[in-house]
Amino acid sequence: EAGVAQSPRYKIIEKRQSVAFWCNPISGHATLYWYQQILGQGPKLLIQFQNNGVVDDSQLPKDRFSAERLKGVDSTLKIQPAKLEDSAVYLCASSSRLLGPTQYFGPGTRLTVL
Amino acid sequence: QQPVQSPQAVILREGEDAVINCSSSKALYSVHWYRQKHGEAPVFLMILLKGGEQKGHDKISASFNEKKQQSSLYLTASQLSYSGTYFCGTGRLAGNMLTFGGGTRLMVKP
Numbered sequence: 001e002a003g004v005a006q007s008p009r010y011k012i013i014e015k016r017q018s019v020a021f022w023c024n025p026i027s028g029h030a031t032l033y034w035y036q037q038i039l040g041q042g043p044k045l046l047i048q049f050q051n052n053g054v055v056d057d058s059q060l061p062k063d064r065f066s067a068e069r070l071k072g073v074d075s076t077l078k079i080q081p082a083k084l085e086d087s088a089v090y091l092c093a094s095s096s097r098l099l100g101p102t103q104y105f106g107p108g109t110r111l112t113v114l
Numbered sequence: 115q116q117p118v119q120s121p122q123a124v125i126l127r128e129g130e131d132a133v134i135n136c137s138s139s140k141a142l143y144s145v146h147w148y149r150q151k152h153g154e155a156p157v158f159l160m161i162l163l164k165g166g167e168q169k170g171h172d173k174i175s176a177s178f179n180e181k182k183q184q185s186s187l188y189l190t191a192s193q194l195s196y197s198g199t200y201f202c203g204t205g206r207l208a209g210n211m212l213t214f215g216g217g218t219r220l221m222v223k224p
Contacts, residue, residue, distance in 0.1 A: 042203075
């Protein structure tokens with residue numbers, strides 16, 4: 001079974017530029033999560049989708065971050081404009097209610113903002 | 115509110131045991147344990163649900179004390195492959211939204 005796929009794996013941009021990350025969850029997983037992991041810290045949930053609806057986005061900085069999951073499968077997370085403090089690994093995870101609450105993580109995208 | 119993990123770091127020799135604790139000030143529904151190696155994705159270890167159960171597989175087990183809102187991860191007869199950072203993720207609702215602790219860095223030396 002294929003795992004959670006993410007791209008790109010690495011991205012370097014300058015502050016005030018825009019960037020987008022893509023995630024493809026495990027097939028059949030209706031729930032998708034985006035996390036931000038700053039170096040040396042645990043993952044922090046940014047947004048959770050159930051199919052194409054948002055369950056929770058209370059920790060998403062909505063003035064610069066946006067996310068969508070239009071067809072209930074793939075998802076895109078965008079940052080516009082980026083700040084230095086956005087440098088982090090952005091992790092995508094997915095889970096299936098039918099299979100239990102376990103969240104499976106993708107390899108992440110490492111973002112460096114200069 | 116973020117759960118508190120202790121210790122922050124631990125160094126072991128192969129074959130030694132370790133305990134990692136995860137405490138929350140809020141009532142919990144679930145505790146999820148993950149291990150993350152440098153530059154890799156967190157890998158699921160186990161989940162404990164409200165009810166105070168203990169789970170385990172091989173030489174890694176965990177307990178959940180509902181009254182204390184605390185979970186402990188037990189690593190016995192540690193192997194080199196156990197090295198990494200261990201995170202607990204706590205869930206307060208059945209909706210599966212997790213809050214992760216700051217992590218415990220474990221290094222196992224030969």
